[in-house]
Amino acid sequence: MSERFSEGFYKAIFEGCSDAIYVIDPQSSRILDANTRAWTDLGMSRERLLQHSVISLQQGVENEEHWAQIAEMIYSCHPQAFTFIGRHYHQHGTYFPVEVYTSVIEFEGQPLFLSIARNLDRTSSQREAFRTKDARLTYALNEAVDGLWDWTIDTGEVFFSPQLKRMLGYLPHEMEPTLETWSEAVHDSDRGRVMAALDEHLSGRDDSYSAEYQMRKRDGSYIWVRDRGRVCQRDEAGNPLRVVGMVHDITRSKGLEDQLREQASHDHLTGLLNRRAGYIHFSKQLSYALRYNQSLTVCLIDLDHFKNINDSFGHLAGDSVLKHFAGLMNITLRKSDSLMRWGGEEFLLLLPNTEVASAVKLIGQLKEKLADNPAELESGEQISYTFSAGLACCPLHSQALDALIKCADDALYTAKGSGRDTILVSDESGIEQPGLF
Numbered sequence: 001m002s003e004r005f006s007e008g009f010y011k012a013i014f015e016g017c018s019d020a021i022y023v024i025d026p027q028s029s030r031i032l033d034a035n036t037r038a039w040t041d042l043g044m045s046r047e048r049l050l051q052h053s054v055i056s057l058q059q060g061v062e063n064e065e066h067w068a069q070i071a072e073m074i075y076s077c078h079p080q081a082f083t084f085i086g087r088h089y090h091q092h093g094t095y096f097p098v099e100v101y102t103s104v105i106e107f108e109g110q111p112l113f114l115s116i117a118r119n120l121d122r123t124s125s126q127r128e129a130f131r132t133k134d135a136r137l138t139y140a141l142n143e144a145v146d147g148l149w150d151w152t153i154d155t156g157e158v159f160f161s162p163q164l165k166r167m168l169g170y171l172p173h174e175m176e177p178t179l180e181t182w183s184e185a186v187h188d189s190d191r192g193r194v195m196a197a198l199d200e201h202l203s204g205r206d207d208s209y210s211a212e213y214q215m216r217k218r219d220g221s222y223i224w225v226r227d228r229g230r231v232c233q234r235d236e237a238g239n240p241l242r243v244v245g246m247v248h249d250i251t252r253s254k255g256l257e258d259q260l261r262e263q264a265s266h267d268h269l270t271g272l273l274n275r276r277a278g279y280i281h282f283s284k285q286l287s288y289a290l291r292y293n294q295s296l297t298v299c300l301i302d303l304d305h306f307k308n309i310n311d312s313f314g315h316l317a318g319d320s321v322l323k324h325f326a327g328l329m330n331i332t333l334r335k336s337d338s339l340m341r342w343g344g345e346e347f348l349l350l351l352p353n354t355e356v357a358s359a360v361k362l363i364g365q366l367k368e369k370l371a372d373n374p375a376e377l378e379s380g381e382q383i384s385y386t387f388s389a390g391l392a393c394c395p396l397h398s399q400a401l402d403a404l405i406k407c408a409d410d411a412l413y414t415a416k417g418s419g420r421d422t423i424l425v426s427d428e429s430g431i432e433q434p435g436l437f
């Protein structure tokens with residue numbers, strides 16, 4: 001290291017910094033060290049300052065329990081800085097506004113908080129923002145967990161609160177304060193809908209603006225937000241001048257919602273659509289086929305002697321076989337085909353735009369594929385198995401969903417009765433004929 005960058009050099013930077021710097025004990029919130037700007041801003045001596053803690057200096061940090069919650073939030077923001085607007089105590093008994101960035105540093109194996117506090121009384125633009133906002137807004141800015149925005153329509157200027165910036169992974173000096181910054185951050189697939197919702201409110205058709213959408217973060221990833229706003233100022237003719245809103249991060253609840261939806265519609269073992277969701281999917285496919293005059297082949301597949309597999313190798317091995325079958329079919333079938341778990345060891349396969357002859361050929365190929373690829377257990381043991389299938393086709397056998405399933409089921413029953421490992425096609429009169437395979 002060059003001589004110039006000695007300890008004294010860093011000390012000079014620390015002391016010369018135009019913002020207050022505090023080194024804080026994450027456990028107790030005690031001030032361990034601070035630069036000259038810190039104690040002069042607070043109107044006290046350095047010695048006096050070192051007797052204080054964040055709890056005694058920061059308005060609104062009530063007690064150790066409250067501090068522990070704040071400390072947890074700071075750790076959760078690591079490696080980025082935790083930012084907030086707050087008020088610092090002055091020796092004279094008054095408070096002044098500050099914008100504080102706190103990051104976690106490590107010194108001699110111990111975590112420490114490093115806070116850089118900018119005195120907003122000295123920062124003209126921020127002071128302006130503070131003075132022009134009404135009390136409610138100032139309160140929300142200080143206290144809200146949600147991000148806040150304030151749009152002045154004629155200038156197109158948008159104030160983004162530090163909390164909102166933090167939510168999106170930006171630092172306080174980042175994010176151009178314009179409407180474009182916001183609209184560009186809204187996901188392409190949501191933008192039209194969100195803008196329409198905003199227009200509905202601005203035009204007076206809706207009482208307030210509300211939308212759920214995805215917002216791009218600084219690192220390019222997206223979060224889900226619930227955004228709600230309202231016109232808070234109008235001109236004499238009633239035209240909106242200013243709109244204020246709050247953004248709440250709902251990524252976690254969206255994730256849970258998706259998970260629940262997935263669990264409700266999918267079989268947990270194979271990941272295939274379950275019977276309930278399969279019915280809905282089937283009826284959509286059938287409507288599509290009828291509307292566009294296409295054939296749709298329905299195939300009920302049942303694994304042969306599956307009970308023997310469970311009895312010989314155990315239930316877990318049976319589960320592995322079911323997963324193996326679903327996996328093998330998934331990689332073999334076309335994207336437009338869909339395989340669902342219809343029951344225990346029974347599957348329903350839908351083949352859109354497929355005539356009976358091609359369907360039989362395809363199922364024959366699936367059989368060959370299965371014969372060449374037995375299931376392999378964790379122990380390395382291989383299990384060969386076969387299936388039987390019953391086919392029915394729309395419009396050949398019926399145009400009704402339940403009737404198609406019944407035809408396929410009857411054909412499957414006969415296939416089982418005729419020795420298994422067989423494909424049978426229903427005929428229009430309900431009498432099954434041997435498949436072409």
Ligand SMILES: Nc1nc2c(ncn2[C@@H]2O[C@H](COP(=O)(O)OP(=O)(O)OP(=O)(O)O)[C@@H](O)[C@H]2O)c(=O)[nH]1
Nearest residue numbers: 302303304305306307308310315318319344345416
């Ligand atoms: N391991 C496992 N077994 C299942 C599951 N669902 C159903 N089964 C079993 O599958 C077996 C089906 O038995 P059966 O209906 O007699 O049919 P099979 O032995 O395949 O005989 P055929 O269909 O006539 O060829 C039963 O023992 C069920 O307990 C599952 O999710 N996992």
